[in-house]
Amino acid sequence: MSERRKQYPFPDFEPKWQRIWGEQKTFRVANPGEPGFDPAKPKFYVMDMFPYPSGEGLHVGHPEGYTATDILSRYKRMRGFNVLHPMGWDAFGLPAEQYAIKTGQHPSVTTAQNIARFKGQLTRIGLSFDWSREVNTTDPSYFRWTQWIFLQLYNSWFDPVKKKARPIAELEAERKAAHPDESAEDRREYLDQHRLAYVAEAPVNWCPQLGTVLANEEVVDGKSDVGGFPVVRRPMRQWMLRITAYADRLQDELSGLDWPESIKLLQRNWIGRSEGSEVDFRLPRRKAKITVFTTRPDTLFGATYMVLAPEHELVDKITTAAQRAAVDAYRNEVAQKSDLERTNLAKEKTGISTGGFAINPVNGQKVPIWIADYVLSSYGTGAIMAVPAHDERDFEFARKFGLEIREVVEPPNPVEGCFSGSGTAINSDFLNGLQTSEAKARVIDWLEERGLGKRSVNYKLRDWLFSRQRYWGEPFPIVWRDGHHEALAETDLPVIPPPLDDYRPTGTIEPPLSKAKDWVQLPGGVRRELNTMPQWAGSCWYYLRYISPTDQQRLVDADAERYWMGGGKPGGVDLYVGGTEHAVLHLLYARFWHKVLFDLGYVSTVEPFQRLVNQGMILGEDNQKMSKSRGNVIGPDEIIEDYGADSLRLYEMFMGPLEATKPWSMAGVEGVYRFLARVWRLAMTENQEGAWELSPNLSEVEPGPQQKKVIHATIKKVTEDVEALAFNTAISQMMIYVNTFTTAERRPVTALRTLLILLNPFAPHLSEELWERLSQRFPTFSGQISQQAWPVWDDTYLVEDEVEIIVQVNGKLRDKITVQKDLDSKAVEEAALAAPKVKESTAGKTVRKIVVVPNRVVNVVVS
RNA sequence: GCCGGGGUGGCGAAAUUGGCAGACGCGCCAGACUUAGGAUCUGGUGGAGCAAUCCUUAGGGGUUCGAGUCCCCUCUCCGGCACCA
Incomplete structure (x- = not known):
């Protein structure tokens, strides 16, 4: 192919236009107050999830979303919007560090190389980014503000009454007023327990191979998401972010967003809000009680035993001497197990009796207390009341260990085995006869009156484990003095990582930064925090930095932020396009940070992204996921080399709906390439010497009526489809347009003019070039096409x-009639019955009914 | 297991409110131009049948004058969650 002559001279003009756009800064957009800013225009902020610049370069999956947003950007500019369409680099993180360790090059070097490579590739696709707004998460002028946001988190607390973040200084003042005699030490402890960024000794996912802890979200099937190495649980002192404080808002404030319902659902499931109650079970002859969380307090009369997580703090107290050895053995066994083994659903339930008993608060009955690893220490209170008759897990456990199963809910229809649905309460004293929802309310009231329980909400969402034992990440703006953490001043930012030669993991829990002895040790026995932030940190707020990327005073300029993020909707960015893989993690974290910044007054919207669209995955030609090991990876460079950037863009959009997963096809690329060549030849023709010149068929005639119809139908279709991101059908319509004029002997230049403008967002190079060439002969092509x-x-x-109306007999197509538009039903009926095929098939039958749909269909029903 | 999204020609896909299923593209077939065609142009192309006609949107049932579209059941593929009490 590359040897073959190109069907149109894209290798000449594509680089030319890319150069012109770059030199003229064609797609640069001004902020309010800057020269060239037009306040009369509405704003449109459209962005892609920025890429992680890997060593491999782009594959054809990347440009799919980028092309979609680019088309919309170019379209909106032509519709008179100020369009903010930026791009940047998410460059901190494990892959870059792993790659650097492998190649022996410093991650800053490989990162710079990878970014240059990616940027070159994106430029060759002809994407209309405003490169003056480029951000890079590893640039100190950027991560200075990532660290600054961390300081805001550190210096804030969540006020549960106002349901918002407030400065920790306000909490300190309130505390001082309420407890004037409290020691400084105690007060510090109190405040530290309320910060949005806090230190906790917590069981974490430790990955020995990577030498770091990972967030729950980064562990898949007991292995690290990056690299697939085994992960074990171990307690470590870690920085955490109090995202759980925002659980309700993160869930509730989804409702105002134009996101796919499936993504909202994914987030809701991840947050996992669950309403129920806490119930206290007293221990006989002791002060202590066991509190359980349950969503089914109505089944309390069926609670025939209790189960504690093996790690529960009361296990030691309640275990009887006789059971001590067995319990210890079981707890040991569980501690040895990896998470993978523990959560393996297929396995049989295990557990052991502690020998202890508790009192069921509703009926005073003694119920045995067991421990079992199917009860998680990290959810609820780490203890449950077991209702085997109405919970699958308890049922399975009770059957295995011969525990009592007592039915207390009557199902609406008889069922076998365990019934966990709603029904009517039975064997439940004062609840008898009540429906499940009523019984729940009644029993909670009963418990609350007696101080034995209360309404309660639980979440699956955990606080965000925010520290990593890595080199290639943002250092924390934190130092340690006398065993206490302290925030650095804003003036100390950015905290730049030390220039280590050996940045490999230490092989212990000590982070690599511990190797930079001079950097770590500060005067006065003060030591720097050695952990770094996770990769998600930089991507949590980059959409804000695009707005004022060089601002030295604030993370984002206030006026510019109000303009670009404004618009009276909950979310600021008008369109955010990216893959589903970020459905929970990135999007949840970014929303969390945004809400904190909103609460503290730094941004003007409660949500970052108003509209979210997920582009589908592009598979290899073999219908498999693209991967190096399968050898089916296709890169944009090879396509551009053979068919040009416009063909790449057009094919990416023509493949099918943006959201769909779809396989690549080189034959399909050829198809759109041929289409673009036909557009070229609509205006151009090859002379004797083989040079391209304007076609003699071009003429300044008016298009005919049929042509006008195609022109206007295409404007309508393309406009509506672009708005709906239905680019594939927009392209189909433009193909129809071109087919119409290819066969025309004389081609009206006005038709060509319209086509080029419609096509410009899709194939900007070709349309720019033709526009320029046509301007040499036809004055109607004055100015630049993008203007x-x-x-x-x-x-x-x-x-x-x-209109042509189809005529059916008994629902089957029998004939077609052409009648005047909006002809009245009676006349249409008559015309339909008179149609020859209809007469034939109704002959000798009784017409029972005639259905007439105006301008569409007539259905004659016969017996 | 639970939740979500799919299943339409040989292939990628279209199809407003329920109203001609298969637009557009690929591939294939035939023709034109041509020294040549893997360029270009023209025509054809869901399946069966010589034909009239019949069949056809994963499969089965239903609602309706009329169903790819709405309802119920089943199969299957993809994604997510995975003992969350």
Whole structure:
């Protein structure tokens, strides 16, 4: 192919236009107050999830979303919007560090190389980014503000009454007023327990191979998401972010967003809000009680035993001497197990009796207390009341260990085995006869009156484990003095990582930064925090930095933020396009940080992203996921080399719906390439010497009525489809347009003009080039194409005088009639019955009914 | 297991409110131009049948004058969650 002659000279003009756009800064957009800013225009902020610049470069999956947002950007500019369309680099994190360790090059070097490579590739696709707004998470002028946001988290607490973050200084003042005699030490402890960024000794996911802890979200099937190495649980002192404080808001405030319902659902499931109650079970002859969380307090009369997580703090107290050895053995056994083994659903339930008993608060009955690893220490209170008759897990456990199963809910229809649905309460004293929902309310009231329980909400969401034992990440703006953490001053930012030669993991829990002895040790026995932030940190707020990327005073300029993020909707960014793989993690974290910044007054919207669209995955030609090991990876460079950037763009959009997963096809690329060549030849022709010149068929005639109809139908279709991100059907319509004029002997230049503008967002190089060449002969092509106004369609060209109506007999197509548009039903009926095929098939039958759908269909029902 | 999204020609896919299933593209077939065609142009192309006609949107049932579209059941593929009390 590369040897073959190109069907149109894209290798000449594609680089040319990319150069011109770069030199003229064609797609640069000004902020409010800056020269060239037009306040009369509405704003449109459209962005892609920025890439992680890996060593491999782009594959054809990347440009799919980028092309979609680029088309919309170019379209919106032509519709008179100020368009913010930026790009940047998410460059801290494990892959870069792993790659650096492998190649022996410093991650800053490989990162710079990878970024240069990616940027070159994106430029060759002809994407209209405003590169003056480029951000890079590893640039000190950027991560200075990532660290600054961390300081805001550190210096804030969540006020549960106002349901918002407030400065920790306010809490300190309130505390001082309420407890004036409290020691400084105690007060510090109190405040530290309320910060949004806090230190906790917590069981974490430790990955020995990577030498770091990982967030729950980064562990898949007991292995690290990056690299697939085994992960074990171990307690470590870690920085945590109090995202759970925002659980309700993160869930509730989804409702105002234009996101796919499936993504909202994914987030809701991840947050996992669950309403129920806490119930206290007293221990006989002791002060202590065991509190359980349950969503089914109505089944309390069926609680025939209790189960504690093996790690529960009361296990030692309640275990009887006789059971001591067995309990210890079981707890040991469980501690040895990896998470993978523990959560393996297929396995049989295990557990052991502690020998202890508790009192069921509703009926005073003694119930045995067991421990079992199917009860998680990290959810609820780490203890449950077991209702084997109405919970699958308890049922399975009770059957295995011969525990009592007592039915207390009557199912609406008889069922076998365990019934966990709603029904009518039975064997439940004062609840008898009540429906499940009523019984729940009644029993909670009963418990609350007696101080034995209360309404309660639990979440699956855990606080965000925020520290990593890595080199290639943002250092914390934190130092340690006398065993206490302290925030650095804003003026100390950025905290730049030390220039280590050996940044490999230490092989112990000590982070690599511990190797930079001079950097770590500060005067006065003060030591720096050695952990770094996780990769998610930089991507949590980059959409804000695009707005004022060089601002030295604030993370984002206030006026510019109000303009670009404004618009009266909950979310600021008008369109955010990226893959589903970030459905929970990145999008939840970014929303969390945004809400904190909102609470503290730094941003003007409660949500970052108003509209979210997930582009689907592009598979290899073999219908498999693209991967190096399968050898089916296709890169944009090879496509651009053979078919040009416009063909790449157009094919990416023509493949199918943006959201769909779809396989690549080189034959399909050829198809759109041929289409673009036909567009070229609509205006150009090859002379004797083989040089391209303007076609003699071009003429300044008016398009004919049929042509006008196609022109206006296409304007309408392309406009509506672009708005709906239905690019594949927009392209189909433009193909119809081109087919119409290819066969025309004389080609009206006005038709060509309209086509080029419609095509410009899709194939910007070709349309720029043709526009320029046509301007040499036809004055209507003055100016630059990107400055033209988007065409408007006129419905009067689309209306038909006559319509073809299909005639069915008993629902089967029998004939077609052509009648005047909007002809009254009676006349249509008559015309339909008179149609020859209809007469034939109704002959000798009784017409029972005739259905007439105006301008569409007639259905004759016969016996 | 639970939740979500799919299943339409040989292939990628279209199809407003329920109203001609398969637009557009690929592939294939035939023709034109041509020294040549893997370029270009023209025509054809869901399946069966010489034909009239019949069949056809994963499979089965239902609602309806009329169902790819709405309802119920089943199969299957993809994604997510995975003992969350």
